[in-house]
Amino acid sequence: xxxxxxxxxxPLAPVPEPEPPARGLTPREWxxxxxxxxxxxxxxxxxxxxxxxxxxxxxxxxxxxxxxxxVVRVNLxxxxxxxxxxxxxWRLWAAGYVLVAAVSLxxxxxxxxxxxxxxxxxxxxxxxxxxxxxxxxxxxxxxxALHRFWPAVLAVAVILSFTRxxxxxxxxxxxxxxxxxxxxxxxxxxxxxxxxxxxVGVAGILGGLQVITxxxxxxxxxxxGGLHLAVAATIAGIALAFPLGLLLALGRRSSLPGLRVVSxxxxxxxxxxxxVALLFLGNFMIGFMFPxxxxxxxxxxxxVIAITVFEAAYIAEIVRGGLQAVPRGQIEAAQAVGLSPxxxxxxxxxxxxxxxxxxxxxxxxxxxxxxTSLLSxxxxxxxxDVTRAVTLQDAFRGQGLRPVALAFAGLIYWAGCATMARExxxxxxxxxxxxx
Amino acid sequence: MATTTAxxxxxxxxxDVRVLRVAFQVAVLAAVVAFxxxxxxxxxxxxxxxxxxxxxxxxGFGIAxxxxxxSDTVLxxxxxxxxxxxxxxxxxxxxxxxxxxxxxxxxxxGNWLVRRAAGVYVEVLRNIPPLLxxxxxxxxxxSILPPIQDANxxxxxxxxxxxxxxxxxxxxxxxxxxxxxxLLAGLVAALAVSWWRRRLEDRTGAPAHQWVWGGGLxxxxxxxxxxxxxxxxxxxxxxxxxxxxxxxxxxGLPYVAVLVGLVLYTSSHVAEIVRGSILAVPRGQTEAAGAxxLSPxxxxxxxxxxxxxxxxxxxxxxxxxxxxxxxxxxxxxxxxxLLRVTNTVxxxxxxxxxxxLVAMGLYLVVSLAISLVSNVAHHRLRLVER
Numbered sequence: 120x121x122x123x124x125x126x127x128x129x130p131l132a133p134v135p136e137p138e139p140p141a142r143g144l145t146p147r148e149w150x151x152x153x154x155x156x157x158x159x160x161x162x163x164x165x166x167x168x169x170x171x172x173x174x175x176x177x178x179x180x181x182x183x184x185x186x187x188x189x190v191v192r193v194n195l196x197x198x199x200x201x202x203x204x205x206x207x208x209w210r211l212w213a214a215g216y217v218l219v220a221a222v223s224l225x226x227x228x229x230x231x232x233x234x235x236x237x238x239x240x241x242x243x244x245x246x247x248x249x250x251x252x253x254x255x256x257x258x259x260x261x262x263x264a265l266h267r268f269w270p271a272v273l274a275v276a277v278i279l280s281f282t283r284x285x286x287x288x289x290x291x292x293x294x295x296x297x298x299x300x301x302x303x304x305x306x307x308x309x310x311x312x313x314x315x316x317x318x319v320g321v322a323g324i325l326g327g328l329q330v331i332t333x334x335x336x337x338x339x340x341x342x343x344g345g346l347h348l349a350v351a352a353t354i355a356g357i358a359l360a361f362p363l364g365l366l367l368a369l370g371r372r373s374s375l376p377g378l379r380v381v382s383x384x385x386x387x388x389x390x391x392x393x394x395v396a397l398l399f400l401g402n403f404m405i406g407f408m409f410p411x412x413x414x415x416x417x418x419x420x421x422x423v424i425a426i427t428v429f430e431a432a433y434i435a436e437i438v439r440g441g442l443q444a445v446p447r448g449q450i451e452a453a454q455a456v457g458l459s460p461x462x463x464x465x466x467x468x469x470x471x472x473x474x475x476x477x478x479x480x481x482x483x484x485x486x487x488x489x490x491t492s493l494l495s496x497x498x499x500x501x502x503x504d505v506t507r508a509v510t511l512q513d514a515f516r517g518q519g520l521r522p523v524a525l526a527f528a529g530l531i532y533w534a535g536c537a538t539m540a541r542e543x544x545x546x547x548x549x550x551x552x553x554x555x
Numbered sequence: 556m557a558t559t560t561a562x563x564x565x566x567x568x569x570x571d572v573r574v575l576r577v578a579f580q581v582a583v584l585a586a587v588v589a590f591x592x593x594x595x596x597x598x599x600x601x602x603x604x605x606x607x608x609x610x611x612x613x614x615g616f617g618i619a620x621x622x623x624x625x626s627d628t629v630l631x632x633x634x635x636x637x638x639x640x641x642x643x644x645x646x647x648x649x650x651x652x653x654x655x656x657x658x659x660x661x662x663x664x665g666n667w668l669v670r671r672a673a674g675v676y677v678e679v680l681r682n683i684p685p686l687l688x689x690x691x692x693x694x695x696x697x698s699i700l701p702p703i704q705d706a707n708x709x710x711x712x713x714x715x716x717x718x719x720x721x722x723x724x725x726x727x728x729x730x731x732x733x734x735x736x737x738l739l740a741g742l743v744a745a746l747a748v749s750w751w752r753r754r755l756e757d758r759t760g761a762p763a764h765q766w767v768w769g770g771g772l773x774x775x776x777x778x779x780x781x782x783x784x785x786x787x788x789x790x791x792x793x794x795x796x797x798x799x800x801x802x803x804x805x806x807g808l809p810y811v812a813v814l815v816g817l818v819l820y821t822s823s824h825v826a827e828i829v830r831g832s833i834l835a836v837p838r839g840q841t842e843a844a845g846a847x848x849l850s851p852x853x854x855x856x857x858x859x860x861x862x863x864x865x866x867x868x869x870x871x872x873x874x875x876x877x878x879x880x881x882x883x884x885x886x887x888x889x890x891x892x893l894l895r896v897t898n899t900v901x902x903x904x905x906x907x908x909x910x911x912l913v914a915m916g917l918y919l920v921v922s923l924a925i926s927l928v929s930n931v932a933h934h935r936l937r938l939v940e941r
Contacts, residue, residue, distance in 0.1 A: 153665070153666065154666060160665070160666050163666055167666075167668050167669055167672055375580050376580070377580030377581070377583060378580060378583055381583065381584070381587055388919065391918065391919045391923055392880070392915045392918045392919060393880040393883035394880075396911065396914060396918060399898070400911045403901075403907040403908055403911060404598075404603070404911075406601075407597060407908075408594050408598065410597055410600070411601060489682075489683070492686045492687055493884075495686070496686070496887050503684075503690065503887075519697070521690075521694035521698070522691060522694050525690060526691075528687060532687060533679065536681075536682035536683070537678065537682045
């Protein structure tokens with residue numbers, strides 16, 4: 120039941136939409152068909168059109184005239200990285216480069232391994248069919264990428280428009296270039312190495328962490344803030360929750376009643392409570408869960424533990440959906456060729472199940488990214504809390520600037536989530552989830 | 556395995572699947588128990604209290620818009636918080652369903668502008684954290700609403716001010732309870748009558764107008780009852796008196812912010828479910844319905860919507876559950892829901908861990924109740940195939 124629910128809660132397959140100026144329709148005919156097909160429709164168009172026009176006017180006026188964006192411009196660094204010392208900012212850039220390179224490499228390899236074999240190396244008709252879309256000049260490809268990632272591009276452009284020097288823009292361009300190059304490299308990895316590309320991703324995460332924290336002047340994660348904290352908490356939460364969730368899913372599907380009961384109880388219990396409550400509980404309780412001799416973990420570690428425990432229950436349900444989608448015949452065939460139970464799971468079931476749940480996992484990643492905003496409730500200097508803090512500064516106090524700051528934070532969240540959601544939908548179509 | 560048993564030689568214990576299965580389960584359960592007892596020992600060693608006696612002590616604070624007094628117990632306070640949570644959840648879920656359905660249908664409209672406007676609504680709202688939406692609503696309201704002295708009054712229907720809002724509501728004009736009982740009886744009778752007409756229609760094939768009969772009966776009962784009981788319910792109009800709103804349904808700004816924020820956020824998800832469910836009904840169904848001569852409205856009413864409803868119900872209940880859990884975000888705008896009350900209790904010096912455990916237990920009960928409804932609905936609505 121949960122599977123049906125989860126799958127349906129996700130965006131469904133794209134709908135063929137009757138797009139504007141379809142060939143053979145004059146603008147006049149198009150308006151007729153799409154805006155005024157009946158008197159009722161014409162009235163609706165006028166009514167909604169007036170409403171939309173008014174809303175757009177108010178919004179445009181607010182964004183470009185009324186709102187005072189100085190509060191964002193002055194505090195841009197707080198929004199991005201919290202109270203990270205300015206002298207050590209290079210660490211974040213370096214970590215960003217390491218992370219982007221490693222993750223792009225892994226993603227490129229993963230994408231290549233999932234491409235239908237015909238499109239990968241075929242040269243004939245199949246190659247043309249699959250690869251035709253990829254060719255084209257640099258400008259064409261840039262335009263395609265722009266169309267694909269426009270929410271992120273928009274947000275980055277807005278953020279950069281608030282910077283005062285050219286360094287951040289150059290740094291961002293470099294990031295994009297490294298990402299594209301690493302992705303292309305990953306896609307060209309020999310098949311033998313592709314299987315281990317995810318290790319590069321993990322190494323990239325750990326390496327980035329080292330770059331930020333290690334050595335003289337390193338900044339420990341307890342002092343992180345802003346968008347940086349949100350992203351770090353999301354990555355940490357998913358990365359840590361995934362193994363636990365996988366085990367729980369296997370436990371819930373297991374034929375051993377003892378395992379099943381424990382896993383099911385865990386999953387249902389943690390899905391039933393709000394994350395905020397869990398964060399509070401973790402705050403108060405996790406410190407005491409360690410022997411008295413051990414120094415209690417920092418608040419951020421507690422929060423990440425609470426997030427992990429919570430996310431694992433959701434990931435377990437997603438993975439369970441994938442496990443259920445693997446046809447029985449696959450398992451029987453694997454058993455017939457003499458694989459051990461572990462071998463059946465590792466070589467036959469899991470690869471198919473995990474591939475099928477990638478879009479849903481991206482969805483969970485989005486949902487966790489949104490949930491990191493809750494960190495502001497338990498006292499972290501996270502994006503939402505930054506919007507509170509900046510409106511308390513002497514220069515901006517009592518001017519009703521909270522909506523301005525929130526709008527900026529909202530744009531960042533929106534861009535991140537919308538981009539990932541679009542990618543998830545693309546993947547869903549490409550993997551043919553729900554079609555097989 | 557079967558062959559080895561048949562030949563009478565049993566494998567060594569560490570390779571016998573039957574033994575391994577039991578041993579593995581015992582090991583897992585032992586690990587769970589060991590972990591739990593380790594945690595408990597550490598909690599005891601750290602002097603974490605598991606004493607729930609504080610629930611009977613005096614709360615020491617009141618909650619606006621409820622009848623909680625400082626002299627009431629902590630348990631009363633937490634239950635009042637739970638009631639606030641459930642109020643937002645109930646009102647919010649109803650509004651979400653209505654708004655989400657409208658927008659979901661609008662996304663499928665033949666009108667380009669309507670379709671696009673609904674699409675923008677969905678794409679914007681569902682990609683922003685609900686917490687941010689709530690705080691945004693709250694802070695925008697704080698900056699545009701007038702102070703209570705010059706509140707905006709809309710002809711006794713609506714009062715808007717920054718400290719308090721009022722909406723016209725129904726109030727007891729004497730005999731309201733009797734009227735409610737009468738309406739309930741009328742509703743039961745109306746359902747019975749429409750069921751009877753439905754049976755008649757099924758049997759004879761002649762249109763039996765079940766909705767006209769049932770609805771008519773209900774309206775008739777309502778009108779007669781209203782007259783006979785001498786206007787049992789009256790409209791209560793909100794008005795500003797001094798520094799507060801009098802009459803109508805009075806609400807604090809935090810409540811409105813949580814409600815509006817959650818409805819905006821969750822309705823974008825519900826809209827996607829509604830749209831997806833309608834699209835998920837196979838095209839052949841519509842075409843077949845057209846082929847047997849049903850009109851577009853009949854096709855929707857009798858063929859598409861019943862099937863879409865079947866698909867949409869479980870995920871929509873899931874969204875109700877999400878909205879209910881998200882009421883806990885009210886803590887950020889000082890709305891006195893369960894978690895906020897729990898925090899206040901802890902702030903007053905009561906033990907933290909048991910207080911949060913009580914709150915989580917209450918959330919668990921509410922969530923499991925909703926899950927139960929969802930499971931029942933799922934089983935009732937499941938397609939029974941051969």
